[in-house]
Amino acid sequence: MAEYRILGPVGLRCDTGDDIVPDGAKLRTVLAALLLAGPRAVSVDQLTEYLWGEAPPATHPAQIHTYVSRLRKSLGAVIERRPPGYRLLLSGAGLDLAEFHRLTSRAQAALAAGRTAEAAAGLGAALARWHGPALSGVTEHLAAVEASRLEEVRVAVHEQRIGLDLELGRHRGVLPELIGLVRRHPLREGFRAQLMTAFYRCGRQAEALAVYDEGRRLLADELGIDPGTAMRGVRQAILVADPRLHRVPSSVLQ
Numbered sequence: 001m002a003e004y005r006i007l008g009p010v011g012l013r014c015d016t017g018d019d020i021v022p023d024g025a026k027l028r029t030v031l032a033a034l035l036l037a038g039p040r041a042v043s044v045d046q047l048t049e050y051l052w053g054e055a056p057p058a059t060h061p062a063q064i065h066t067y068v069s070r071l072r073k074s075l076g077a078v079i080e081r082r083p084p085g086y087r088l089l090l091s092g093a094g095l096d097l098a099e100f101h102r103l104t105s106r107a108q109a110a111l112a113a114g115r116t117a118e119a120a121a122g123l124g125a126a127l128a129r130w131h132g133p134a135l136s137g138v139t140e141h142l143a144a145v146e147a148s149r150l151e152e153v154r155v156a157v158h159e160q161r162i163g164l165d166l167e168l169g170r171h172r173g174v175l176p177e178l179i180g181l182v183r184r185h186p187l188r189e190g191f192r193a194q195l196m197t198a199f200y201r202c203g204r205q206a207e208a209l210a211v212y213d214e215g216r217r218l219l220a221d222e223l224g225i226d227p228g229t230a231m232r233g234v235r236q237a238i239l240v241a242d243p244r245l246h247r248v249p250s251s252v253l254q
Helices: 026-034 044-052 060-075 097-112 115-128 141-167 170-183 189-201 205-223 229-241
Strands: 003-005 011-013 078-082 083-090
Touching: 003 097, 026 044, 026 060, 026 083, 026 141, 044 060, 044 083, 044 141, 060 078, 083 170, 097 115, 097 141, 141 170, 141 189, 170 189, 189 205, 189 229, 205 229
Parallel strands: none
Antiparallel strands: 003 011, 078 083
């Protein structure tokens, strides 16, 4: 089945496995905006803002019509003129964002039922739907509104999946991944607390505490705040050798 993609470079993955990426940021922006809207129409005014910000050309309605026509031709996209704008119909194609949400919801249901290993696998499958930074190649006007929101969802799911892996005793497996995540998100306290836990469980207490000290300095320098309860709690547990920091609940070993 063909699949539209916005969780990475914006485009269409064909049934054959070939990718069609619209040529130009404005074409990609129109496609992404229509996909993000789901079954709703996107107004010409909204598309204009995403394409040009506060300085659109006088001919912007005609240019938007041209972009829509080009998407219809290059992708075979079914795009309706639906006042006050346009609406894209998936017409049997998938959407990576919708699949991400579906897999995440299934994983949350498994977690609520106590199936932790299944939930961790489900969140991992959801994260695999991403193939780069969301909305790659669109205009800065659309990216400023939507890309950071999507990235925050991705990071939150990633943090939860790592947390479940730690519950399952997989600290050695996730350690390299956590090191990379902390480098990419140095102010994300959740990842730091998880990395501290993984280091400690691997017998690397000094490195665990070094992760805390580095985070404390960065938070003070960048944000003017102290570490929150997650980081402080793990640090205190390390200092007193709290056995609960090693414990994997028997309920998750399934």
